[in-house]
Amino acid sequence: MSSQTSHSGNILVVDDSPDNVFLIKTILEEEGYIINTAENGFSALAQLQALPCDLVLLDLMMPGMDGYEVTRRIRGEMQLPQYIPILLITAHDTPNVARGLDLGADDFIRKPVTVDELLARVRSLLRLKHSMDERDEIARQREDFVSRLTHDLRTPLVAADRMLTLFQQGALGTLSPQMQEAIVIMGRSNSNLLSMVNTLLEVYRFEAGRKTLAFQPVDLSRLLKEVAGELTPLAQPKGLVINLDFDDTANPSTITGDRLELHRLFTNLIGNAIKFTESGSVSIRLKNPTLSNSFPTDKITDYITVEIADTGPGIPATEQTILFERFRQGSHKISGSGLGLYLSRRIIEAHHGKIIANSELGKGSVFIVSLPIKQ
Template sequence: MPLSAPSREPLVLVVDDQPANIQLLGQVLSAAGYEVMPAASGEQALARAQARQPDLVLLDMIMPGMDGFEVCRRLHSEVALAEVPVIFLTAATERDFLVRAFEFGAVDYITKPFFAEELLARVRTHVNLKRANDHLRRIVREREDVTAIVAHDLKNPISNVRFAAQMLRRAGSTADRQVSLIEDIVSCCDEAIEFIQRFLQRRAEIERLRSMVLAPVDLGQLVERAIARQAVAAEAKNLTLSRSGEPLAAQADIAALRNVMQNLLSNAIRYAPVGSEIETRIDADRPGHARVFVMDRGPGIPESERTKLFQRFVRIARTDSTVDDSLSTGLGLAIAKGDIEQMGGYLWYEPRQGGGSVFAFELPLAQAITA
């Protein structure tokens, strides 16, 4: 769809203390296909712009109380409204104020009395520029998000390759152990290549990196595979990875769910104390849903930090200062939560009784796995 033909009518905020002027401007703009939001004062204009962001503001320069300059300054001091173009309406005798108007952030001006054709031409130009800029900003933001997601999802298999390589460097490994570690490295490389291939095949999707394909997923097999992938990292800290629960299947996208499980386990390993156990439990205690719990004995999440847990690019302040978070992107939990929700589920955190963390997710139950 071309940018000059948006999916909704552009919204123009018309600010003037004279009702006759608002009525005239409204008639001209409405006839040209614009939606008009009137405001009879600066205060009313700010309130309405905050409630519903306009595509453009037509602003009378001289008004009683809060004048147009102050309205423009306050509009552009708000992050959400900073890019909204403002066109000043000015009488011929007020043209000396134009330099000041541009200093306050105006993009253009129209002299009263105005010609309808000139008004519409200027409004159309700046609305189209605004929408084009918004479109470009969305593209940049989406590309940054995709890049961050790709980098994060590749981090787990690459980290596992690194752990396995470090274990190979240790003296005293048996031939069988070396073969096992090499197989882990090859398997993790295959997983990374598979992810890259999926990404390249679907790179045309803008809204999401992965398109979800929902099908029954055996949660027991998924958890076992995730534990196998993280075994070397756990061994480096002398951790035990255990699994319990029922043979259940969830309705999910297997590739996305695998990444979620890997992320939860790798986080647990990072913060679990040396020599402790990380437990994974599968149950169906909530009717119609399968649930997976990943439980560690780490320092837990301070209550003051829990509201930040699933925010993008936010790192949580931990009480355990011995953990190196320098490689953390602050994206893993946000991506995991988004993926689980897109599959129709829910992901949450709760403190573990006796100390530690529990990260859990639930998904619609597909069917029980028969033995």
């Protein structure tokens, strides 16, 4: 017997052979591990759902549900709060251990097991588990900190925005032209910062699973006209034309979604098109899904498509692959925080939709959003 010091950890041993279970249980309990057992795959999954453990020792060949299927379900279907390593136990004549590893198992050991090898592999996988738990905890603390920070930052920014508005309205006295100009610049900068903080807060709400969507019927035609009207003042100083091109056959244009989040989505996409376009136009197209092949699917009639096209400088091919990743800024001189398109993607995914971008340098960009009509 290996003369290791006692270890801690809850281990689930899954094997249909009582002799194998007894042997492994005896070896591991002598090392100080807490052992639970299951005689088949169904029992193992039920135990994991009720009380997750630190490691699963899983026999590959079992009647009813083999180790391959148990591994697939643990990795693919079960929503476990933390990662649980899987050590496969296989006979020497089992030909396809690689299949189990491809399904998500972390390591394997062959029967008959030796004490030293079993303990070494268990210690190795528990170290992996400990490292991943520490990483997840650090990430959770970081996200919680950023979420709290952005939430706290909103209060002074909102207060500053209101005070600057009062100055601009002359409520606190007449301002000289120079002061008026300075207040306008300060107000614009404060608004940009507040917008960034709001975006960051929304991103972390999505990532922390704290975002609750209120699904209801939403008329996309009306919503897009509303957003276009709100953003027209941004396009007018540049002389940009905002074109609304709604397919008459796109009937109904009503989908099931969260109106506030969809408003945020299209405000961001259309606002980006206006921001990055210096001349020409921004076109908003609402299309009947049967007329578009942008998102091939067996149920294309269940989707409706919105296209936002601009005549801006276009996006380099090297940047198009990372457009929707968090904190990925473009090379354009007025690129923002790199969160807007990431948040847009999260909103679309929450609605079970898709987004792609087609762009060519010097010829503008088209962002294509596909949303299901019903959730």
